[in-house]
Amino acid sequence: MLKSHSEQIGRRLFVFVMIIVLSILCISIPLVISHYREYQKSQTALIEIENLRxxxxxxxxxxxxRGPANMAMSSSQEEFEKNKQALIEYRAGVDEQIKVSIHRLDQSGYDGLEEYVAQYLNPKLAEGRKQVDHYISLPFAERTPEALDQAILTMFNAWDSSHDLLKKLVMQSKSKDSSMGHYYTMILVLADLRDQAGRVASNVTAHVTFQQPLPSDNIARALQTQKQVRYLWDLVNTIQPERHRTAEFARLHQEVKTQFIDQGLPIIMRLIDESRKGQPYFLSGTELSVAVSGKFLTVIDLQDYLLNKSVEIAKSEKDANQLNFLLTLIVSLISLLAALFTMIYVQRKVISPLIMVRDKLVELSYANALVDSNFIEDQQKQVHSLHEAMQKLQKMLHQRDEFEFELKNIANTDKLTGVSNRFALEAYTKLMEAQPNKxxxxxxxxxDIDYFKQVNDQYGHVAGDQVIQQVANCLSHNVRSTDLVVRFGGDEFLVLIENLDLEHGLRAAEKMRKGIGDLQFTDEQGQSFTVSISVGVAVGADSWKALFAKADQALFRAKAQGRNSVSS
Structure with missing residues (x-):
């Protein structure tokens, strides 16, 4: 019978261990899967951003x-051969990059883009080049500004096809609606800005080359292009996130304004003005290409910087998500092993000795019923060892009580701040509900911390955690040890003080508000900032729900007053 009862205790212990293990698995597995999916998403976003770049x-x-094409078409007879060779070499580089890009997209699993290049991009580019080559093949005496302008416009169509390819790539990207989404917009805008900057001079090149007045259509295109350039330039500054506006971004952005907007565009306006007045142009066609191309190099520098920056940030997010996944996996495994180790320890050091003592007590209870005097004498000799076993049992029970107290304390404490959590609040309110007048x-x-979301957005989550910890410390220092401070939500705390009237409650809340307002915080860059709180105070109610509702309404009034205030 004793052996059977011990076996039942062993089975119950095994069931208890399995419940704990299953509970840890139920918590850990979803977390691990969630972090792994976030890592996969960030890895996909990085690949897509690199493909977009x-x-x-x-x-x-x-x-x-269009640059070397315009140089070749507007060259004098002395410069023609040199510029024509430069154009041939540049085209070879473009063709090679098309092959490399398409191979890369095909390897990344994009559908239909290779067919689009074959059916639309390559034919448009070939048509533009054909027009350029046809014009170059004409004798100088047979060339006209209209033919030159037509060749330039045909090359515009080639770029339009490449821009459509870029948009199709964005549409197929899975991460365009994620936190990296604004970089997709940025890449499209920058590509358009780069091309519009190049078109500024191309719209007037043909007639400047022939020293003939600009047709109204060319003037309209030139003015519209300049307007589009200014709009896109302002748009880049608008959509760039505030936290990513580095000193390098500010410098390159200013160089675009200084070199291209303020110095390059006026060159075109001067040529248009000279055409309208019938004056000779101050530049030739090739001189115009050289002058303007040097100015919009700043646009290319800004574009390269932002494209590289977007890839750098995508890599950073991928590395952070990978680290989160690995940490979650490791912590989950450690928790599981710790649970198993704890239960094995308890079974060997606590449960087994208890079973042994219990069995011995049961055996002794039958001692008086046995007629064998020798057996009774033997049992009496074991009294001393049983006394030692009881002392050992008492010590183990005391250790168990300490262990249970530590577990309860951990369960009722917020990990980040060290103050009480919702479990502690629930236990406290249940205790108070047992006393009707409490x-x-x-x-x-x-x-409630005012504008806490802005703290996270502007200074980062590390700084946000620092704010929550310091606010919790300040609240704890302004109350008695018998009072309860609870972290109720992300940036919301509850303070419960017994036997305190409304007047003294408002004074205490005001002291907390001023104390938190005097705190100084620093972010990862060493930038200092402060925060404020809004406090709703309520005293006395028939129930916990009624008391909470009164305090919540008071908090609403405090925020309606402009925040950083106390209300009752």
């Missing part, structure tokens, strides 16, 4: 082909 670079190469003598304060 490659296709944007291809679109830029196609756009820049809530009529209790002061409840609801404390």
């Amino acid at each position: 490659a296709v944007a670079a291809l679109a830029n190469r196609i756009s820049r082909e 809530f009529t003598q209790t002061c409840l304060m609801i404390v």
